[in-house]
Amino acid sequence: MLKKNIDLNQYLADQQIYANLLIYDYSQADAVVPESRVTLLSSERRRLTQRGGRYQLYNNSGDFYANGLTLADLNRRLPEMIASDRPQVLSTEEPHLDIVADLIRQVAAMGLVVTGSRYVCKRTWTVTDDRRLMATLLSHQGCTVQAGETPGSAVMVDEDHQPVMREEPDGHDAELVDEVRFTVQDRAGHPLIRLIPLDLLGAALYGLRCGFSAHQLQEWLLWPRLDQSLIGSARLALVESRQTPAKPMTSLTDLRELSTVSVPTDRPITARWFQFTNAADTRDLGGAMVPEEASEVLEATFHGDPRPSDRDFSDWLVRLAACFNLQIQRRQRRRLAVCDVNRFKVENGEIADLEATSRANTGGFPETVYEIFDREAGLSVCYDLSFRGLVPTLLALVAQNKIVLSKKDN
Numbered sequence: 001m002l003k004k005n006i007d008l009n010q011y012l013a014d015q016q017i018y019a020n021l022l023i024y025d026y027s028q029a030d031a032v033v034p035e036s037r038v039t040l041l042s043s044e045r046r047r048l049t050q051r052g053g054r055y056q057l058y059n060n061s062g063d064f065y066a067n068g069l070t071l072a073d074l075n076r077r078l079p080e081m082i083a084s085d086r087p088q089v090l091s092t093e094e095p096h097l098d099i100v101a102d103l104i105r106q107v108a109a110m111g112l113v114v115t116g117s118r119y120v121c122k123r124t125w126t127v128t129d130d131r132r133l134m135a136t137l138l139s140h141q142g143c144t145v146q147a148g149e150t151p152g153s154a155v156m157v158d159e160d161h162q163p164v165m166r167e168e169p170d171g172h173d174a175e176l177v178d179e180v181r182f183t184v185q186d187r188a189g190h191p192l193i194r195l196i197p198l199d200l201l202g203a204a205l206y207g208l209r210c211g212f213s214a215h216q217l218q219e220w221l222l223w224p225r226l227d228q229s230l231i232g233s234a235r236l237a238l239v240e241s242r243q244t245p246a247k248p249m250t251s252l253t254d255l256r257e258l259s260t261v262s263v264p265t266d267r268p269i270t271a272r273w274f275q276f277t278n279a280a281d282t283r284d285l286g287g288a289m290v291p292e293e294a295s296e297v298l299e300a301t302f303h304g305d306p307r308p309s310d311r312d313f314s315d316w317l318v319r320l321a322a323c324f325n326l327q328i329q330r331r332q333r334r335r336l337a338v339c340d341v342n343r344f345k346v347e348n349g350e351i352a353d354l355e356a357t358s359r360a361n362t363g364g365f366p367e368t369v370y371e372i373f374d375r376e377a378g379l380s381v382c383y384d385l386s387f388r389g390l391v392p393t394l395l396a397l398v399a400q401n402k403i404v405l406s407k408k409d410n
Contacts, residue, residue, distance in 0.1 A: 002349040019341035020056040029329040039314035046332045063089035075350045096392035101252040103205035111187040115246040120263045125165035125238040137295035195288040203391035224286025242267040327373045335364030
């Protein structure tokens with residue numbers, strides 16, 4: 001509760017802190033239980049009948065003091081901020097890296113090696129003909145670069161000299177990567193899973209730790225899951241990047257320092273992958289598809305091939321949560337708008353209302369979010385988690401109890 005002598009709006013103005021309200025429509029929650037039709041990754045269709053707001057506090061540098069909080073949690077957070085001499089911004093480090101480092105050590109005991117590289121995008125190509133791309137990938141003929149119709153432009157053509165892709169001078173935000181990605185190799189050095197983003201590495205390693213195959217995990221975690229509403233407006237691009245030499249990951253320090261390794265600007269392009277992105281909100285849609293595997297992934301995506309059920313993986317995670325009296329629930333949601341908060345109205349020490357201006361064209365696409373409940377306390381532990389965030393968060397909660405459950409455990 002805010003102290004009576006505190007003017008919240010003046011405090012935020014003095015600190016140059018700004019507030020957003022994100023408005024979502026949510027479905028009712030589904031509790032995920034073992035051996036049910038609803039799994040963590042199953043395709044579910046629900047009516048979005050519940051509206052909810054989430055709040056952000058940030059500064060001119062784009063640093064967040066709060067991100068995605070309910071109004072109740074924002075009311076709890078503000079007194080803590082005001083009581084400190086200098087409000088602390090949220091860490092930009094990927095959460096629970098210590099859990100990922102521990103999983104790297106666990107799979108090393110299985111003979112697997114995790115290597116990482118920093119990737120910096122050099123050039124992107126927009127696919128203009130899906131059918132010709134598929135034919136080229138299936139025939140393993142490759143494409144040839146030639147000059148485009150306008151000066152300075154370039155296109156890739158197939159063996160019939162028909163255009164398949166055009167060079168994109170102004171790349172799409174989600175394609176212009178400067179990030180770290182990882183590869184899991186077997187004892188012989190053969191790659192099992194490639195180009196794993198950092199926020200999915202924990203889930204992939206835990207799956208391997210539990211005995212699931214690399215191909216299963218690729219299909220569950222990395223292959224695009226696009227219905228017609230998403231794929232209809234999606235971009236398909238070939239991303240070409242420079243990369244640092246692959247470095248074995250053995251510690252938390254390795255994970256933290258990888259993004260700081262310099263990538264010389266004169267280094268040649270050594271990494272290529274296909275990527276779906278969404279032009280509306282600049283997010284990637286599914287994982288990176290290396291050219292050698294792209295035909296299989298794209299064929300399954302374009303034809304809507306049924307995916308192998310993630311039931312076993314889902315059930316293990318749900319049972320893991322249940323061992324500690326935790327329950328995982330999932331909901332569908334869609335963002336309706338992003339609003340700039342002009343003024344908060346405070347009553348009895350808490351925010352009771354606000355004045356805000358809605359930004360234009362800030363709606364989003366449906367997505368699945370997860371919540372972890374403490375069943376004994378009847379309280380939410382974490383909410384609005386992506387699947388990428390769910391697995392390491394759950395493992396971090398388990399680690400607090402010093403118990404690890406895997407497929408080899410009873």
